[in-house]
Amino acid sequence: MLTDLKISTNHGCGECPIRHRAVCARCDADELEQLDEIKYYRSFEAGQTVVWAGDRMDFVGSVVSGVAALTQTMEDGRTQMVGLLLPSDFAGRPGRDTAAYDVVATTDLVMCCFRKKPFEKMMAETPHIAQRLLQMTLDELDAAREWMLVLGRKTAREKIASLLVIIARRDASLQLHGMVGELKFTLPLTREAMADYLGLTLETVSRQISALKRDKVILLEGKRIITIPNFTRLLEEAGDDNDGGMLA
Amino acid sequence: MLTDLKISTNHGCGECPIRHRAVCARCDADELEQLDEIKYYRSFEAGQTVVWAGDRMDFVGSVVSGVAALTQTMEDGRTQMVGLLLPSDFAGRPGRDTAAYDVVATTDLVMCCFRKKPFEKMMAETPHIAQRLLQMTLDELDAAREWMLVLGRKTAREKIASLLVIIARRDASLQLHGMVGELKFTLPLTREAMADYLGLTLETVSRQISALKRDKVILLEGKRIITIPNFTRLLEEAGDDNDGGMLA
DNA sequence: TCGCGCGCTTGATCTGTGTCAAAGTTGAAT
DNA sequence: ATTCAACTTTGACACAGATCAAGCGCGCGA
Numbered sequence: 001m002l003t004d005l006k007i008s009t010n011h012g013c014g015e016c017p018i019r020h021r022a023v024c025a026r027c028d029a030d031e032l033e034q035l036d037e038i039k040y041y042r043s044f045e046a047g048q049t050v051v052w053a054g055d056r057m058d059f060v061g062s063v064v065s066g067v068a069a070l071t072q073t074m075e076d077g078r079t080q081m082v083g084l085l086l087p088s089d090f091a092g093r094p095g096r097d098t099a100a101y102d103v104v105a106t107t108d109l110v111m112c113c114f115r116k117k118p119f120e121k122m123m124a125e126t127p128h129i130a131q132r133l134l135q136m137t138l139d140e141l142d143a144a145r146e147w148m149l150v151l152g153r154k155t156a157r158e159k160i161a162s163l164l165v166i167i168a169r170r171d172a173s174l175q176l177h178g179m180v181g182e183l184k185f186t187l188p189l190t191r192e193a194m195a196d197y198l199g200l201t202l203e204t205v206s207r208q209i210s211a212l213k214r215d216k217v218i219l220l221e222g223k224r225i226i227t228i229p230n231f232t233r234l235l236e237e238a239g240d241d242n243d244g245g246m247l248a
Numbered sequence: 249m250l251t252d253l254k255i256s257t258n259h260g261c262g263e264c265p266i267r268h269r270a271v272c273a274r275c276d277a278d279e280l281e282q283l284d285e286i287k288y289y290r291s292f293e294a295g296q297t298v299v300w301a302g303d304r305m306d307f308v309g310s311v312v313s314g315v316a317a318l319t320q321t322m323e324d325g326r327t328q329m330v331g332l333l334l335p336s337d338f339a340g341r342p343g344r345d346t347a348a349y350d351v352v353a354t355t356d357l358v359m360c361c362f363r364k365k366p367f368e369k370m371m372a373e374t375p376h377i378a379q380r381l382l383q384m385t386l387d388e389l390d391a392a393r394e395w396m397l398v399l400g401r402k403t404a405r406e407k408i409a410s411l412l413v414i415i416a417r418r419d420a421s422l423q424l425h426g427m428v429g430e431l432k433f434t435l436p437l438t439r440e441a442m443a444d445y446l447g448l449t450l451e452t453v454s455r456q457i458s459a460l461k462r463d464k465v466i467l468l469e470g471k472r473i474i475t476i477p478n479f480t481r482l483l484e485e486a487g488d489d490n491d492g493g494m495l496a
Numbered sequence: 497t498c499g500c501g502c503g504c505t506t507g508a509t510c511t512g513t514g515t516c517a518a519a520g521t522t523g524a525a526t
Numbered sequence: 527a528t529t530c531a532a533c534t535t536t537g538a539c540a541c542a543g544a545t546c547a548a549g550c551g552c553g554c555g556a
Binding site for chain 2: 070072074075076078079080082083093094095096100101123124127130131133134135137138140141142144145146147148149151152153198199239241
């Protein structure tokens with residue numbers, strides 16, 4: 001059974017992580033078999049680069065476990081993370097043959113990959129897949145645009161809070177009990193990676209995390225394990241009130 | 249003949265603006281007729297809101313003439329433009345029924361619209377359209393991510409230069425002679441709209457435009473008509489060197 | 497057990513951009 | 527022609543976050 005790639009249409013939702021990106025449709029056995037034939041796995045260690053911007057990228061795939069970052073770099077070295085790939089997220093560009101950004105493993109990483117050619121052939125034959133991919137891409141676009149607001153208009157403190165909200169929402173261990181009560185999760189990013197995502201320096205990230213700790217918005221065990229005693233409070237800190245009911 | 253919406257597959261490229269988004273495929277007469285039946289036009293005056301974020305949006309469409317902005321606003325009034333819709337750009341979210349952002353006409357605007365229901369029905373029946381829409385959405389995603397680098401890591405001067413590059417590239421009057429020689433175009437945005445797009449204040453926008461004028465990177469006639477004597481120079485100012493050959 | 501290095505924190509200072517304020521320009525309506 | 531409002535420019539000053547610099551702490555290999 002092919003559950004690694006959420007492009008595939010899963011039969012019955014038991015195996016779909018309850019994420020807003022995972023919209024399930026009817027199961028088509030032939031389709032699954034076809035996908036199974038061309039899929040394979042790749043593993044990466046933390047810090048390894050999966051592909052370089054501009055390089056040929058002859059596969060598409062999704063994250064099985066771990067975290068990857070999409071980053072863009074200017075010649076003088078300034079870098080901006082433009083996407084964070086958590087488990088079940090899709091990477092790749094059907095129809096293009098080069099990567100637009102660097103893809104870097106920020107933790108140990110396993111990806112489920114498909115050679116691009118056969119994948120595209122399947123896409124042409126199976127309308128479902130293009131439609132599913134369109135929905136996923138629209139979600140990505142929404143996320144990117146939400147992040148534009150973060151980058152363009154939020155203060156450093158709001159930026160940190162916004163990042164914590166995103167990670168808390170997506171952390172697998174939290175999917176079950178929803179966003180109520182005490183939430184605890186592990187930050188899958190270094191302070192530097194956070195800075196690159198937020199358009200800040202790592203010093204500012206560090207200071208703001210200290211400030212949020214001081215103000216009891218978050219609790220820290222070590223440097224990476226975070227507890228959110230009051231998620232609503234965190235949302236306020238993110239400037240993200242009217243939240244479309246994602247709280248429940 | 250349906251040329252307003254570049255979703256439709258045009259037969260022969262004579263009528264396609266030579267834009268990177270306009271990838272032409274085979275023409276399908278039935279398809280065009282179907283689209284024609286459900287399309288209609290809407291006009292807006294500069295400043296009018298096309299849809300409000302969160303409102304029901306029961307159409308999709310594309311810009312025929314004029315410019316529209318997608319904007320997000322926080323409760324305290326901070327706003328960020330998250331997309332700029334120039335002629336031939338697509339707006340709308342097949343599969344969703346509410347708008348994610350405000351859509352505002354920044355100039356007088358004409359849109360070519362399709363009621364969403366029949367459009368979605370067609371999409372389900374005509375694989376071509378979903379695939380075409382996927383390509384367009386991937387382009388949008390690339391543009392949004394490029395903009396994340398602008399917002400997160402560029403200086404005010406680089407931001408202004410980056411915006412001018414984008415507008416110069418897309419300005420219809422320039423499509424013919426490419427990006428060489430003197431380029432002249434009209435800014436379709438107020439200083440405030442530019443500020444909202446760039447994550448700056450309007451004062452900073454004004455100062456940086458004055459500085460670019462002083463340094464002869466741009467020439468101004470009035471406040472809106474801009475001449476670029478040397479496009480390569482502008483690219484350098486944007487921090488956008490290695491440019492993937494878009495110069496030719 | 498020690499020491500070394502990497503990731504992180506904290507402090508002092510600097511600077512780019514925001515804020516507040518005033519005045520200039522332009523085009524459209526009277 | 528005059529006036530008015532919207533848009534823009536410019537100046538003075540303030541401040542959030544960057545930069546430069548030092549030191550901490552924890553895990554890992556010797």
